[in-house]
Amino acid sequence: MGTVVIVGAGFSGSMVAIHLLARRDPTLRVRVVERARRFGPGLAYGAVEPAHLLNVPAGNMSAFASDPDHFLRFARQRWPSATAGDFLPRATYGDYLEHLLRAELRASAETAECLADDVESIHREGQHGGFLVSLRSGKHFDADAAVLATGNFPPADPLARFGAALDEPRYVRDAWAPGALSGVMPGERVLLIGSGLTALDVALSVHARGAGHIDCVSRHGWTPLAHRVPTLPSRATPVQERILAMPPTARGYLRCLRETAKEVERDHGQDWRDVVGGIRSITPRLWARLPLAEKQRFLRHLRTLWDVHRHRCAHTAATSFTGLFAQGLLDLHAGRIAAVSWGRDGVEVTLQGRDGSSRVLRADRVVNCTGPQGNPARVDDPLITALVASGTIVPDDLGLGIAVDADGRVVDGSGNVVQGLFVVGPALRARDWEATAVPELRVLAERTAEAVSRAAC
Numbered sequence: 001m002g003t004v005v006i007v008g009a010g011f012s013g014s015m016v017a018i019h020l021l022a023r024r025d026p027t028l029r030v031r032v033v034e035r036a037r038r039f040g041p042g043l044a045y046g047a048v049e050p051a052h053l054l055n056v057p058a059g060n061m062s063a064f065a066s067d068p069d070h071f072l073r074f075a076r077q078r079w080p081s082a083t084a085g086d087f088l089p090r091a092t093y094g095d096y097l098e099h100l101l102r103a104e105l106r107a108s109a110e111t112a113e114c115l116a117d118d119v120e121s122i123h124r125e126g127q128h129g130g131f132l133v134s135l136r137s138g139k140h141f142d143a144d145a146a147v148l149a150t151g152n153f154p155p156a157d158p159l160a161r162f163g164a165a166l167d168e169p170r171y172v173r174d175a176w177a178p179g180a181l182s183g184v185m186p187g188e189r190v191l192l193i194g195s196g197l198t199a200l201d202v203a204l205s206v207h208a209r210g211a212g213h214i215d216c217v218s219r220h221g222w223t224p225l226a227h228r229v230p231t232l233p234s235r236a237t238p239v240q241e242r243i244l245a246m247p248p249t250a251r252g253y254l255r256c257l258r259e260t261a262k263e264v265e266r267d268h269g270q271d272w273r274d275v276v277g278g279i280r281s282i283t284p285r286l287w288a289r290l291p292l293a294e295k296q297r298f299l300r301h302l303r304t305l306w307d308v309h310r311h312r313c314a315h316t317a318a319t320s321f322t323g324l325f326a327q328g329l330l331d332l333h334a335g336r337i338a339a340v341s342w343g344r345d346g347v348e349v350t351l352q353g354r355d356g357s358s359r360v361l362r363a364d365r366v367v368n369c370t371g372p373q374g375n376p377a378r379v380d381d382p383l384i385t386a387l388v389a390s391g392t393i394v395p396d397d398l399g400l401g402i403a404v405d406a407d408g409r410v411v412d413g414s415g416n417v418v419q420g421l422f423v424v425g426p427a428l429r430a431r432d433w434e435a436t437a438v439p440e441l442r443v444l445a446e447r448t449a450e451a452v453s454r455a456a457c
C-alpha cells in the first residue's frame with residue numbers, strides 16, 4: 001500500500017485529498033495533517049468574522065472546475081435567494097470546504113486519516129522517494145509521497161529594521177494570526193501597514209471593535225478596486241490575441257492592456273475588468289514567456305498596479321471602507337516608514353511621503369497588513385526552515401515561492417527533482433503567477449492529485 005501525506009488542510013490540501021480519495025484506490029492511504037482546529041477552511045476561511053466576505057463571486061468559487069454551481073447549491077441551503085454574482089461570507093465557504101472534506105473522509109474511512117498535529121520535518125529516505133514524517137506530538141511515520149499544502153507564509157516584518165518591535169505587545173506582526181486583533185480597545189488609534197485586501201478586512205474589523213481612528217500607510221496609498229455592480233462574467237475582448245502577439249516585456253503587456261481597455265470602454269461600452277479578466281486563463285502562459293529580467297521589472301514597477309486591478313474586493317466591502325474615509329474615521333497615506341518610536345503613550349511613526357515631505361503619525365497600536373511573503377528561506381516555521389536547511393526546498397529565482405518543476409514536484413538545492421515531494425497552493429506563484437485564488441487552485445489541486453497518485457503507487 002502506498003502512503004501519501006498531505007501537510008495542511010486548507011483549500012489546496014483538502015482538495016488534493018478529496019481528489020485522491022475519490023479514486024477509491026484501496027492501495028492508497030491518505031494522511032492529512034493540519035495544525036489548526038478545523039480541517040478544510042484553512043487560513044482564508046477559518047477564523048473569520050461575519051463582516052468578511054469572499055472577494056470572488058459565488059459563481060466562481062466552486063471547489064470543482066467541472067461543476068461551476070457546486071458552491072452555490074451548498075450556499076442556497078442557507079440563503080435560498082443567493083445568486084452566482086453574490087459575495088457571500090467567507091465563513092460559509094469555510095463550512096463548505098469542511099463539509100466536502102468530511103464527506104469524502106467518511107466515504108473513504110478505510111484508507112483516509114486526519115491528524116490534528118503539526119508536521120515538523122520531512123526527511124528523504126533515499127534517492128527514489130520515500131520520506132520519514134515527524135510530527136510535533138512526537139509521532140513518526142513513513143510516506144511514499146508528500147504534498148506541501150502549507151498555504152501562504154506569514155508576512156515579512158516591515159518594522160524589523162527598526163528593532164525593538166519584536167516584543168512590543170502593541171505591534172501585531174501578522175494580522176491573520178489567531179486572536180491577532182483581540183487586544184484592540186474602543187477608542188484606540190490603529191495604524192495599518194499596507195492598504196491591500198488584508199488592510200481592508202482589518203480596517204473593518206478594528207472599526208467593528210470600536211477603534212477611534214485608523215491610519216493606513218502604504219508605498220502608493222492605493223486600495224483594491226471593487227468588482228463591478230452587478231457582478232457579470234467578463235465579456236469577450238480581443239485582448240488575448242493582442243497580448244500574445246506582443247514581444248514579452250512587462251511594459252509591452254501593460255501597454256496592450258491599457259490600450260485594449262480604453263478601446264473597449266470607448267467603442268463597446270465595456271469595462272477594464274473585461275480586459276483584466278480576459279487574460280486570466282492565459283496568465284501562466286504570459287508569465288512563462290517573460291524573461292527573468294522582465295519578471296523582475298514587473299515585480300518592481302507594476303506589481304501593485306496589477307494587484308489593485310486584479311485582486312478586487314466585493315463592492316459592499318469597498319463601500320464600507322470608503323464610508324470610513326468619508327466620515328473621517330480613516331486616513332490613507334502614501335510613503336515609506338522612516339522611523340518608529342514606541343513610548344508609554346503610544347507609538348510615533350515617521351512617514352516619508354513620495355514628494356519627500358515628512359510627517360509623524362501617532363497610534364496606540366500598529367497592525368502589519370502587508371500580505372504574505374513568498375520566500376521560504378525567510379520564513380520562521382519549523383517545517384519550512386528544516387526543509388530549507390537540508391537543501392530539500394529552495395526559493396525560486398524570484399523569491400516568490402518554492403522551486404518546482406512543471407508537475408509541481410520540488411526541485412532541490414542541487415537542481416534535482418525530489419521524487420514524490422509536491423507543492424500545491426500559493427507557493428507555486430513563481431511558476432504560474434496566478435496561484436492564489438480558488439478558480440486556479442482547484443485546477444492545480446486536481447492536477448496535483450493525479451501526479452501524486454502516480455508517484456505513490
Ligand SMILES: Cc1cc2nc3c(=O)[nH]c(=O)nc-3n(C[C@H](O)[C@H](O)[C@H](O)COP(=O)(O)OP(=O)(O)OC[C@H]3O[C@@H](n4cnc5c(N)ncnc54)[C@H](O)[C@@H]3O)c2cc1C
Pocket residue numbers: 007008009010011012013014033034035036041042043044045053054055056117118119120149150151152383424425426436437438439441
Ligand atoms: C484572508 C484571505 C482571504 C481570501 N479570500 C479569497 C476569496 O474570497 N476567494 C479566493 O478565491 N481566494 C481567496 N483567498 C486566497 C486563498 O489563498 C485561497 O483561496 C486558498 O484559501 C489557499 O488555500 P491553501 O490551502 O493553499 O492555504 P491555507 O488556507 O493557508 O491553508 C494552509 C493550511 O496548512 C496548515 N499548515 C501549514 N503548515 C503546517 C504544518 N507544518 N503542519 C500542519 N499544518 C500546517 C495551516 O494551518 C493551514 O490551515 C484569500 C486569502 C486570504 C489570506
